[in-house]
Amino acid sequence: MNILDQIIERKKIEVKKAKAEVSLTELMDSEFFRKKGISLKKSLVEKSGIIAEFKRQSPSKGIINDQSDVLEVVKNYEKFGASAVSILTDKQFFGGSLDDILRVRKSIEIPILRKDFMIDEYQFYEAKSFGADVILLIAANLSVAQVEDFTALSHQMGLEVLLEIHDEKELKHINKDVDFVGINNRNLKDFKVDLDHSINLKNQLPEGILKIAESGIYSVEDFKFLKEKGFDGFLMGEYFMKNENPGKIFEEFVINVII
Template sequence: MTVLEDIITGVREDLHERRLRVGDTAIRARAQAAAPARDAYTALGGHHDSSQRDQRLRVISEVKRRSPSKGALADIPEPAELARQYRDGGASAISVLTEQRRFGGSLADFDAVRAAVDTPLLRKDFTVDPYQIHEARAHGADLVLLIVAALEDHELSAFLDLTHDLGMNALVETHTSGEVERALRVGARIIGVNVRNLKTLDVDRGNFARLVGDIPDSAVIVAESGIRTSEDVALYGSHGADAVLVGEALVKDHDPISALRSFIDAGSAAKPPRGR
């Protein structure tokens, strides 16, 4: 069993327990009653006219306690306070891990962050069931994560449609050229390129440069994983990333506001002119 398969097994078991507490009908009703989702596509630099998009690199800052590859990262006693620091540092969106077994996250963390900031929020989990999409909206999420490697084509298409029907956007995560093609085929507007192999957890930053050319300029392109320094952000920016998703480097930094600002400055300075 790969790491991804093992994580998804646990996700399904935990989802079953939540479903027993709040059934499908109830979670759909809560999703429909939630306040409208924020426009994460625009917040991350998206525009219907790609020529009107600016050169600023955006950062999705992550509230992340643990990871399968590194173990414990940070205690984070007050996720709301960390989120406020991310907001003050200029984060365009904030990602909150809600997967518990491998990442130590929870919907309680998400709720605390949602109550603290008005920044668009990504519910970061392994989406394998429509219930989770309704659940994300019910808790005030503006973005959900759809991992192409974890979904069949019909699931990817249906989940993306449901996400849009609920007024949210999806970060559609890819790792290979074939996955990029699948993401584009279903109409993904925000495409992540994760340079971490979810089967082995190895990081290959060069994978971003290899895949970014397959993604049209109309999409928002997010670089994921392998970010430790401003130089790493600048590298992704130079290859055309519109945004980067950063967790470990920020949760371990004692001054996340300054670190975040330096990432934004470095990535923006390195970005090439529009029209990749």
């Protein structure tokens, strides 16, 4: 069983537990459930194009940064030009929580991506209830039909959809309604990074769809290379989070990439 399979098995248990503790009705009573979301489509164009991530740990890297405060970090991300923030909400493998989103939602005015392994309709109600604006769908653990159904459900709630793919086989998961297609430069099964593979995959995407480069962006040179190749947005986390002051490193990065 690879790490993705392990995560999904654990996620099934977590979702079952969450359903038993909080009903859909309770989630829909949230003040955020009734509010209009903030558009990442608009923010990508108006700001740096970077979706800056808050991530404490990962299966491949272990503890990355368990000292920085989520509110302080994301406020600095916003201050220095992030188009959006991505917040890991998986606890077991990434050290995250939906409460991280709840804690920052009222303090920032840019979109929040709930980054998790979405396998059940319940999780979309959670995302909206806690204040997320965008959700991630990972093609590697979903069927084509599930992507279509989850996209429709997300749009009903006012959530935008980022579909993540890793290889040519997953191109079939793309439908006309997804808002963005993300290409993960890191293979989820063996965690190897290959930017050239991502470029080749990007060139096979449908015309007009917004393209996001995800993970494995470790330098200004990586960023500029991917931007020159036609990516519209960049999901980055580890590059910033591995430092004591992620917000400061983000500021310096933005200064360098806009020169």
